[in-house]
Amino acid sequence: MVAYTPGQVVEETGFSLDTLRYYERIGLLEPIGRNASGQRRFTEGDVSWLGMVRCLRDTGMPIAEMVRFAELVRAGDQTIRERVEVLEAHDRRVEEQFADLREKQEALQRKIQYYKDVLSIPDGVYDAQG
Amino acid sequence: MVAYTPGQVVEETGFSLDTLRYYERIGLLEPIGRNASGQRRFTEGDVSWLGMVRCLRDTGMPIAEMVRFAELVRAGDQTIRERVEVLEAHDRRVEEQFADLREKQEALQRKIQYYKDVLSIPDGVYDAQG
DNA sequence: CTGCAAGCTGGAGTGCACTCCAGCGCAACC
DNA sequence: GGTTGCGCTGGAGTGCACTCCAGCTTGCAG
Numbered sequence: 320m321v322a323y324t325p326g327q328v329v330e331e332t333g334f335s336l337d338t339l340r341y342y343e344r345i346g347l348l349e350p351i352g353r354n355a356s357g358q359r360r361f362t363e364g365d366v367s368w369l370g371m372v373r374c375l376r377d378t379g380m381p382i383a384e385m386v387r388f389a390e391l392v393r394a395g396d397q398t399i400r401e402r403v404e405v406l407e408a409h410d411r412r413v414e415e416q417f418a419d420l421r422e423k424q425e426a427l428q429r430k431i432q433y434y435k436d437v438l439s440i441p442d443g444v445y446d447a448q449g
Numbered sequence: 450m451v452a453y454t455p456g457q458v459v460e461e462t463g464f465s466l467d468t469l470r471y472y473e474r475i476g477l478l479e480p481i482g483r484n485a486s487g488q489r490r491f492t493e494g495d496v497s498w499l500g501m502v503r504c505l506r507d508t509g510m511p512i513a514e515m516v517r518f519a520e521l522v523r524a525g526d527q528t529i530r531e532r533v534e535v536l537e538a539h540d541r542r543v544e545e546q547f548a549d550l551r552e553k554q555e556a557l558q559r560k561i562q563y564y565k566d567v568l569s570i571p572d573g574v575y576d577a578q579g
Numbered sequence: 580c581t582g583c584a585a586g587c588t589g590g591a592g593t594g595c596a597c598t599c600c601a602g603c604g605c606a607a608c609c
Numbered sequence: 610g611g612t613t614g615c616g617c618t619g620g621a622g623t624g625c626a627c628t629c630c631a632g633c634t635t636g637c638a639g
Contacts, residue, residue, distance in 0.1 A: 324616090325615080325616065326615070326616090335597085335598080336615095336616085337597070337598055337599075338596085338597065340617090340618095341596080341597060341598085356605060356606085356616090356617095357604085357605095357616085357617065358615080358616055358617075359616080359617090371560060374553060374556045374557055374560060375557070377549075377550075377553040378550065378553045378554060378557050381595080381596095382595075382596065382597095383595095399564055399567055399568055400568060402564055403561060403564045403565060403568065406557065406560065406561045406564065407561060409557070410554065410557055410558060410561060413550065413557065416550070417547070417550065417551075417554075419507075420507075420508065420543065420546070420547065421547075423507040423508045424508055424543050424544075426504045427504050427508050427536065427539070427540055427543065428540060430501060431533060431536045431537060431540060434529055434532055434533045434536065435533060437529055438529055438533065454585085454586090455586065456585070456586085465628080466585095466586080467627070467628055467629075468627065468628085470587090470588095471626080471627060471628085486586090486587095486634075486635055487586085487587065487634085487635090488585085488586055488587075488634095488635075489586080511625080511626095512625075512626065512627095513625095
């Protein structure tokens with residue numbers, strides 16, 4: 320059975336050692352196994368769960384919600400349906416984020432265009448704040 | 450000349466009163482004019498600048514960078530070219546955010562699909578973490 | 580004239596998500 | 610057998626962007 324040292328997990332997942340320990344403390348990771356001298360040894364399962372965590376984190380899921388999701392995972396197979404609901408709700412939020420951000424970006428681009436228009440008529444007098 | 454009370458600005462901009470005061474403290478807003486008894490009276494220009502602030506904030510520009518941008522605005526018309534550069538760099542970052550987020554979302558959707566596949570074969574035995 | 584809402588100030592507190600630190604253990608390499 | 614490196618712990622600190630608070634003044638409605 321393969322076991323990963325903390326250093327290897329840092330390498331693989333991109334999370335810092337402190338972050339990994341923090342995630343374990345708050346219950347986002349279940350207690351990580353230890354070798355004879357008390358050092359962490361991560362399993363394949365731990366690492367793949369960290370992949371899920373990264374995915375959720377990078378799409379903006381708050382830690383508290385990831386912890387709730389982790390609890391569902393630990394509760395076993397009968398929670399799969401609920402997990403799908405959580406993930407789909409999250410996916411819809413991500414979709415909303417997109418729409419929102421796109422709108423805001425369009426506003427930004429209009430402002431940029433405004434500045435460029437001012438630039439192209441160099442000696443006008445404008446209130447350049449709007 | 451129209452002047453806005455703090456309450457009206459809260460209404461118009463969606464920023465809280467505390468946030469407005471905070472923005473003034475840190476120099477994101479220039480010192481707001483006061484009436485005879487010391488209460489703030491915002492000008493049209495203040496409000497339109499707050500529109501810009503909202504636009505930048507909502508597209509994820511950090512406060513510190515907004516403050517630098519505010520300083521450019523205060524420095525006058527000769528900084529317009531530089532302002533355009535700042536805004537365009539920001540716009541490119543927003544674009545990157547999109548690409549990034551879309552990628553992460555695709556990963557998320559693959560994970561959701563995986564769960565759904567598990568759901569559709571109800572009595573298999575799977576490691577549902579990946 | 581009495582309330583109550585709105586606003587003022589400086590400073591402290593909050594929430595999130597880490598991040599850092601001191602002081603320690605263990606293993607291994609020269 | 611020293612020192613280098615990886616890892617351990619509990620707890621404190623950080624950075625960001627607000628948000629709240631006590632204690633006060635001002636504005637306006639009834």
